Amino acid sequence: MALVSRGFRGRRAPADPTRVPPGQYVTNDFPVLSAGPTPHTSLDQWDFSIAGEVDEPRRWTWEEFRALPSEDVTVDIHCVTKWSKLDTVWQGVSVDTLLDGIETSAKHVVQYCDGGYTTNVPLEDVTGGKAWVAFGYAGEPLEPEHGGPARMLVPHLYFWKSGKWIRGLRLQAGDEPGFWETNGYHNYGDPWREQRYWGD
Amino acid sequence: MAGTALLGRLTWQIAEVVDVVAETPRVKTIAFDVPGWPGHRAGQHVDIRLTAEDGYQAERSYSIASAPDGERLELTVERLDDGEVSPYLTDELRAGDQIELRGPVGGYFVWEPSQGGPVLLAGGGSGVVPLMAMVRLRAAISGDVEMRLLLSSRGWDDVIYRDELERLNGDSLTVVHALTRSQPPGWTGFARRVDAEMLAEVGPSPAERPHVYVCGPTPFVEVVAEAFVQLGHDPRQVKTERFGPTGG
Numbered sequence: 001m002a003l004v005s006r007g008f009r010g011r012r013a014p015a016d017p018t019r020v021p022p023g024q025y026v027t028n029d030f031p032v033l034s035a036g037p038t039p040h041t042s043l044d045q046w047d048f049s050i051a052g053e054v055d056e057p058r059r060w061t062w063e064e065f066r067a068l069p070s071e072d073v074t075v076d077i078h079c080v081t082k083w084s085k086l087d088t089v090w091q092g093v094s095v096d097t098l099l100d101g102i103e104t105s106a107k108h109v110v111q112y113c114d115g116g117y118t119t120n121v122p123l124e125d126v127t128g129g130k131a132w133v134a135f136g137y138a139g140e141p142l143e144p145e146h147g148g149p150a151r152m153l154v155p156h157l158y159f160w161k162s163g164k165w166i167r168g169l170r171l172q173a174g175d176e177p178g179f180w181e182t183n184g185y186h187n188y189g190d191p192w193r194e195q196r197y198w199g200d
Numbered sequence: 201m202a203g204t205a206l207l208g209r210l211t212w213q214i215a216e217v218v219d220v221v222a223e224t225p226r227v228k229t230i231a232f233d234v235p236g237w238p239g240h241r242a243g244q245h246v247d248i249r250l251t252a253e254d255g256y257q258a259e260r261s262y263s264i265a266s267a268p269d270g271e272r273l274e275l276t277v278e279r280l281d282d283g284e285v286s287p288y289l290t291d292e293l294r295a296g297d298q299i300e301l302r303g304p305v306g307g308y309f310v311w312e313p314s315q316g317g318p319v320l321l322a323g324g325g326s327g328v329v330p331l332m333a334m335v336r337l338r339a340a341i342s343g344d345v346e347m348r349l350l351l352s353s354r355g356w357d358d359v360i361y362r363d364e365l366e367r368l369n370g371d372s373l374t375v376v377h378a379l380t381r382s383q384p385p386g387w388t389g390f391a392r393r394v395d396a397e398m399l400a401e402v403g404p405s406p407a408e409r410p411h412v413y414v415c416g417p418t419p420f421v422e423v424v425a426e427a428f429v430q431l432g433h434d435p436r437q438v439k440t441e442r443f444g445p446t447g448g
Contacts, residue, residue, distance in 0.1 A: 199209030
């Protein structure tokens with residue numbers, strides 16, 4: 001039983017519990033969260049790789065990556081710092097497209113990013129139409145502070161599981177906690193089970 | 201098992217307000233007594249949860265302002281007019297009230313005395329709060345680690361912790377103010393937003409490999425962190441924490 005806070009009355013309309021996970025509130029802004037300076041990688045230096053335990057590693061330059069089939073995706077996103085943003089519109093390449101034809105026995109994926117950020121997800125959480133490498137937001141190129149030129153989009157997990165400035169996916173047999181996962185945050189990060197921190 | 205405590209669930213705890221102090225017209229520090237508080241590291245935050253009588257709940261995160269001090273915990277909160285939680289914390293809470301909180305949270309934006317120095321802290325407005333925990337920890341252990349705090353505020357009356365910072369300023373702690381909108385008569389300090397030139401003047405130089413911590417609103421952090429990198433600081437030495445106007 002939660003403690004009632006004397007004199008506290010909510011100022012916001014109750015959120016739709018089918019769309020807004022517990023402990024979250026809806027914002028119309030797009031707050032920024034990152035642990036260090038924003039990297040600026042020029043597009044002619046940028047590439048994207050599928051590495052690790054795969055039969056044949058893959059690599060795309062920016063031009064090759066942008067020539068892949070892409071999708072418009074409208075999803076709700078949930079940040080562990082409590083904000084949720086509904087109906088965000090992204091343009092990106094499905095991870096299914098990037099992994100198409102790749103043979104692997106891997107069960108886990110490490111996203112690796114410019115600036116040194118990493119985050120881990122089970123492979124099954126980024127396949128089957130659940131994850132994208134996004135290069136556009138609301139019809140515009142993705143801004144650097146939001147992860148441009150490209151970031152992961154794994155909307156069913158807390159948003160730190162969607163690495164900004166993504167440069168590749170490393171497929172591996174074993175799980176390997178990433179940056180926030182080794183700094184107090186939950187290893188899986190399901191917002192609907194409020195898996196914010198270690199032990200949640 | 202050694203790992204159990206580390207990985208233990210952060211449970212909601214009852215925190216009782218023991219003191220409320222106005223820092224500036226918009227900012228208050230609320231001191232809590234938290235029975236069983238496990239301690240924290242300078243730079244960490246807590247989640248707080250408010251519950252209305254009808255069961256409606258709101259959760260937000262706030263940086264811890266105090267150095268580790270037993271079961272006493274201080275949060276410093278800026279009132280956001282359109283916020284839901286911050287006006288309650290700043291306007292309504294008084295000694296004897298109880299709220300729920302859990303923490304401490306965050307293992308990256310922290311400074312440990314064992315890291316040593318030099319340390320360069322850059323804060324914008326209430327972004328000074330987690331940096332103040334570092335300043336206070338250094339003072340509490342009578343450390344001689346070289347630490348510099350560059351604090352950007354709108355005006356002299358908006359400077360959070362002003363008197364305490366004036367007291368602590370000296371020896372190996374240097375406090376530098378930048379007043380961006382208005383300056384008192386005779387002001388000889390910085391009177392503009394933080395920029396690369398200012399950071400170079402405040403130092404330490406990249407060659408000294410300072411531990412750099414930047415906290416403030418997103419535009420402040422973007423500009424300041426970028427300037428540090430341009431000056432030649434190793435991006436991996438620059439730790440940032442951002443908050444937006446929606447934090448309220």
